[in-house]
Amino acid sequence: MQRRTTMMVLLIWIVALLLSVCSQDSTQAVELPPAGSAFRIQTSSPTRGLGVGDWYTYPTRGGGGGGYHYITLHVPCGWPSGIPIYVDLYHPDLNYSSGFDEIVSAGSTVFEIYRPGTSLNPATNPTAPVPNGSGSLQQTTYNPDSVGANWARFYTIDVGTTGCGSYILRAQTNGHADNSWRLRFGTDNDTNPNNAPPANYDNPDGNPGTGDELSIGMAYTTYQQDVSSPQCLTIYEYVAPGQPSVTFHNFDMDGNERVTYYAPSDAFDASGLTGGSVGTVSGGTRWNNSTNATRVGDVINSPEPGWWRIVSCINTDNQFIQEGQSDVPEYLEPPPAPGLTLSKTDGVGFAAPGEVLNYTLTFTNTGNGITAPGPAYNVVLTDTLPADVSFQNCVAPNGTCTHSGGTVIYTRSGPLNYNGSDTITITVQINPSLTSSVTLTNTAVLDYRDGF
Ligand SMILES: [Ca+2]
Ligand SMILES: [Ca+2]
Ligand SMILES: [Ca+2]
Ligand SMILES: [Ca+2]
Structure with a gap:
C-alpha cells in the first residue's frame, strides 16, 4: 500500500521591535532628514505656543508632553569595533543670520547622548531620559550664533568602549524659538565634518544587509517643510504580528493636506493620493480625531503585520507631528530589515x-x-x-x-x-x-x- x-x-x-534602529545600503546616507528631503526637523522651546505644533516640548500644564525630542542612533553589533562613529549636527544652534530657524528670542540649545540600554519609553514618558540622567555620555550646550550653517562634530562613539545597540539623542531648545537642525551619523576619514563623508561611511563593508549598517529612528520629533504646498513625507513603521489593532497619531497638521496609511501589501503612492487607507488629518493644537491635545488617533483593526508606510502631505510653514504608533520608532529612510x-x-x-x-x-x-x-x-x-x-x-x-x-x-x-x-x-x-x-x-x- x-x-x-x-x-x-x-x-x-x-x-x-525593541527601541533601536538599523541601517541602509551604501546608497542611503544616514542623515536626518535624508539628503534632498523637503522636510526639516524642528525642536521648539517650551514657551512656544501649542499651536506651533510641538506637543512633546510644550508644558504639561498646558496639555503638552513637557519633555524633549528623542532620536535613536542604532549601532548594530556587526559594526567593526575599531572604527569610530561620529555624531555630527548641522546648525544645532539658534542662528539669526541663516534664516534656518524661527526665532522670537534666541537662547541656548542642548543636545545630549545616552548609552545603549538607557530606558526610552516615548509612549508614556516624553521626559526620559532626563538631562544628565542615568546613561548620559555627553551633554553639549550650543550658544546662539555659534555654529550656524555648518556641521559640528558633537560626539564620537567608541563601540569598543560603550558597545553596540541603540544610543539615544536628546534635543532641547531654550529661548523662544523653533530650532531647525540636521543629524548625520557615521565614520569619517578626517576630523572635518563639513567636507563630504567617505564612501560607505555608514556601511563599512559596502554590502547591504550584512549587519554593519547604521540607522536612525525617531521616537519624538516634529517636522516642517518650507518648499511648496504640499510636500509629502513618508515614514516607515513596523507593525508587529498578533495585535488586534494599531493606532496612528498625528498632531497639529492644521487640517492640511492628507494622511494615507499603506499596509505592507498595499500598492504604494508616495504622494498619498491613491491606494492605502485614508487617515485623519489633525486640526490645529490637537491630535487626529481629537478635539484637544489628548491622543485619540486612527484605529486600524487586525492590521497586516510587517512594514507599513505612512504618507503625510502638508503645506509650507506648518510644523506638525506624525507619530504613527506612539510606542514604536519610525524611520525616514527604509531601515535594514x-x-x-x-x-x-x-x-x-x-x-x-x-x-x-x-x-x-x-x-x-x-x-x-x-x-x-x-x-x-x-x-x-x-x-x-x-x-x-x-x-x-x-x-x-x-x-x-x-x-x-x-x-x-x-x-x-x-x-x-x-x-x-x-x-x-x-x-x-x-x-x-x-x-x-x-x-x-x-x-x-x-x-x-x-x-x-
Ligand atoms: Ca538651528
Ligand atoms: Ca569629513
Ligand atoms: Ca554592510
Ligand atoms: Ca502645525
Whole structure:
C-alpha cells in the first residue's frame, strides 16, 4: 500500500521591535532628514505656543508632553569595533543670520547622548531620559550664533568602549524659538565634518544587509517643510504580528493636506493620493480625531503585520507631528530589515510504511520588498512532524537541532545576511504498521528577528 505524503509549509515572521534602529545600503546616507528631503526637523522651546505644533516640548500644564525630542542612533553589533562613529549636527544652534530657524528670542540649545540600554519609553514618558540622567555620555550646550550653517562634530562613539545597540539623542531648545537642525551619523576619514563623508561611511563593508549598517529612528520629533504646498513625507513603521489593532497619531497638521496609511501589501503612492487607507488629518493644537491635545488617533483593526508606510502631505510653514504608533520608532529612510522565505520538500509524492524520508528545509533571506535589506537574527525553525513518522536524524551544519516528542527545533548559530540561505535535513521513518492510506502533513514555522 502506498501513502501520500503531503507537506504544508507555514512561514511566520516575528520581528522584535525593541527601541533601536538599523541601517541602509551604501546608497542611503544616514542623515536626518535624508539628503534632498523637503522636510526639516524642528525642536521648539517650551514657551512656544501649542499651536506651533510641538506637543512633546510644550508644558504639561498646558496639555503638552513637557519633555524633549528623542532620536535613536542604532549601532548594530556587526559594526567593526575599531572604527569610530561620529555624531555630527548641522546648525544645532539658534542662528539669526541663516534664516534656518524661527526665532522670537534666541537662547541656548542642548543636545545630549545616552548609552545603549538607557530606558526610552516615548509612549508614556516624553521626559526620559532626563538631562544628565542615568546613561548620559555627553551633554553639549550650543550658544546662539555659534555654529550656524555648518556641521559640528558633537560626539564620537567608541563601540569598543560603550558597545553596540541603540544610543539615544536628546534635543532641547531654550529661548523662544523653533530650532531647525540636521543629524548625520557615521565614520569619517578626517576630523572635518563639513567636507563630504567617505564612501560607505555608514556601511563599512559596502554590502547591504550584512549587519554593519547604521540607522536612525525617531521616537519624538516634529517636522516642517518650507518648499511648496504640499510636500509629502513618508515614514516607515513596523507593525508587529498578533495585535488586534494599531493606532496612528498625528498632531497639529492644521487640517492640511492628507494622511494615507499603506499596509505592507498595499500598492504604494508616495504622494498619498491613491491606494492605502485614508487617515485623519489633525486640526490645529490637537491630535487626529481629537478635539484637544489628548491622543485619540486612527484605529486600524487586525492590521497586516510587517512594514507599513505612512504618507503625510502638508503645506509650507506648518510644523506638525506624525507619530504613527506612539510606542514604536519610525524611520525616514527604509531601515535594514530581513524577509525570509522557506521551502520544503521530501522529494516524493507517495511513500510506503516503514520507508525513510528526508525532509529538506531551505530558507533564504530575500528582504521584504519595502525596507532596505537587513540580516535576520535569532533564527529558529520549528518543525512539527506528522503523527505517523518517527524522528531519526537531523543534519544542521550552521546550528543545532533538537528533537522532542515529534517536534524538531533548529536554532541557527549566527545571523543570516541578505541573500544568504541555510538548509537542514530531517530524516524520519514512516510508521511500518500503517495499514491504510493517510496524508502526512508536516508543518514548519520559522521565527526570526530584525536588528531592532
Ligand atoms: Ca538651528
Ligand atoms: Ca569629513
Ligand atoms: Ca554592510
Ligand atoms: Ca502645525
